[in-house]
Amino acid sequence: MSNATLEAVSPSLQPQPGAPDNWRRFFSFSTDHKVIGIQYIVTAFIFFLFGGLLAMVMRGELITPEADLVDRTVYNGLFTMHGTIMLFMWTFPMLNGLANYLVPLQIGARDMAFPRLNAAAFWMVPVFGVILTLSFFVPGGPSQSGWWAYPPVSLQNPTGNLINGQSLWLLAVALSGVSSIMGAVNIVTTIFRMRAPGMGWFKMPAFCWTVLSAQMIQLVGLPALTAGAVTLLLDLTVGTSFFNPELGGDPVLYQHFFWFYSHPAVYVIILPIFGVFSEIFPVYARKPLFGYRVVAVSSLIITGLSLIVWVHHMFASGTPGWMRMLFMFTTMAISVPTGIKVFAWVATIWGGKLRLNTAMLFALGGLSTFLFAGITGIMLASAPFDIHVNNTYFVVGHFHYVINGAVVMGFYAAIYHWFPKMTGRMYYEGLGKLHCALTFIGINLIFLPMHPLGLMGMPRRVASYDPEFAFWNVLASLGGFLLGVSTLPFILNMLSSWAQGKQAPDNPWRAIGLEWLVSSPPPHENFEQLPIVVSAPYGYGSDEPLVANDPAHKPTHDLTEGVSP
């Protein structure tokens, strides 16, 4: 399709979600999956900035060995809220936003299976976000027990109030769980039941495979966290004894509930980003995704394995030897399907005609940081090594390379790649590349020093430290501030391109996929007629068509009569 047809579509009565002229719809209870997707992403990004601000205060504190900038209790509140916001208010909603926007388009559906449930799930995000933020203002301040909320620390409640930082924290996390379950039911149903005619499982894009796998984890894991959170809340408010060792309770059981969910949760986080990589590399290397079927199925294998590795977070919790051995083995096993994916991406890029624009650069950066984190992950999986560095900055370095490295860079890659589709405008390449460079340098500058720090024995979650650790900490703090600055070109780029960027064609990257067959931004309900999918995705370099009809236009042929409403 050319720009001429775009012109013909836009003035129609259906407003196009994403176009700048109708921004008011983002403040409404819209049930359009594209509006909801953008709502999720923007809301989450605001929390990302908030969580980042807290992190910079922490780095300000850590730039000198003494606890001088903030009080120790304030510091405890800062790292607790930082971790909680970054996971529950930024990462999960952001990924739900990407899934919401892309899945129906990629599987050729007009919307999600349950549009109203979808909107309700989204609107819970600002609600529990506000609840969590309010905990800054209650007497005693926010929760200080870290994002794990391990008892007995989380049961202390020094102010004695029923409404305290910890109980608000638990309430917010429980609501976040409800919202995520609603989202997961919706997404799983959509993928199972609403794929376009002809789209068998192995014609479905890899991104949808990863989203499906991730959401299945949510369905199995989240209820366990909810069970743990509810019982902890009862201990805290009613005075039951489930996890309270003074009353005969078992605090380690809480750790099991927590990690039974929260380990798989890291795969909920990374899987969709794997999907983004699998989408982006073929486009900018002009080659089919290497081993597409294996890559697709490996997501499901990861889902299965991710449910049986959680004890690697508890190697140092008095865990018996046989359990350590067992979970050390399963943890190492999970890096096999993960490694397969990495090889597939490298093989996809290998020998391709690379187009290094911003999205591709971010994806390459994310892949390299992921590789690094995977290596430290396997080191941590080995119980003897883990017991040495457990609760040190080495662990903090490991997971930030994944979550701030691979996930945030993968998110940026996705935003740049699909920005023209979402808004109908092109972004500015130059600003994008500046953003990418600052981000990549910032990430490595802040998180690389954490590894030597951890090996030297600097514990995590402390406001002051021995002067021998000062050198690496200063570097890390500088990196942190640089990372903060790196968001500025991004925000500038997004806002100005959205308002006055060049009109985007339907398929600016010459990508193959159903979402690129419709206008930019796609019309309400996406497809004039449901696409009829006839070949597997990623057909770069072959001239087999993806679909047998033109989903952007009303059918002219008898055969498709029954398809359009």
Add this chain to the structure above:
Amino acid sequence: MSTANLDSTVDADLQAQMAHGAEHEEEDHRLFGFIVFLLSESVIFLSFFVGYIVYKTNATDWLPAGVEGLEVREPFINTVVLVSSSFVIYFAERFLHKENLWGFRTFWFLTMAMGSFFLYGQAVEWLGLPFGFRDGLFGGTFYLLTGFHGLHVLTGVLLQGIMLGRSFLPNNYAGGEFGVVSTSLFWHFVDVIWIVLFILIYVWQ
């Protein structure tokens, strides 16, 4: 892509799929989604069960001082009533399927009555117990498990009330019976959970 190559590329199988997929009934999705939800919900119970088993097998003094154990007779009667109601609701559903509305209402109401009897029996039992929520892990897990399950029974009865009321709206079930089917599914779910609970709490003492 022109529409001319449609006939060549679209085979018969695909055409059938299109005809079927065209009017994806919303109802189908809802039932599928509800089953997915129930599976997920069952993990909460599973977590509580596992916690209970861990606590019970590791406890040194499980029963609080002065507590001998639980009386089984009344809870057993309660169990029989609740489990039977699963069959009753099945017949109610059958009646609705055959468009016999009064048959449906009678059996549906009977289910509600049996569910309410269960809740009443549980309330009576709770009031007569010599231990409370805060009496050690025994008291805590007992009230948590039975209470959380009781909340589900209550939800089930309320849903049944809504469906009963809706049966009086003209032609309400002409377009499909999603509400009834899912309520009844939920009821079976609540029953199965109770059987496990009964075994864990009352039989295994």
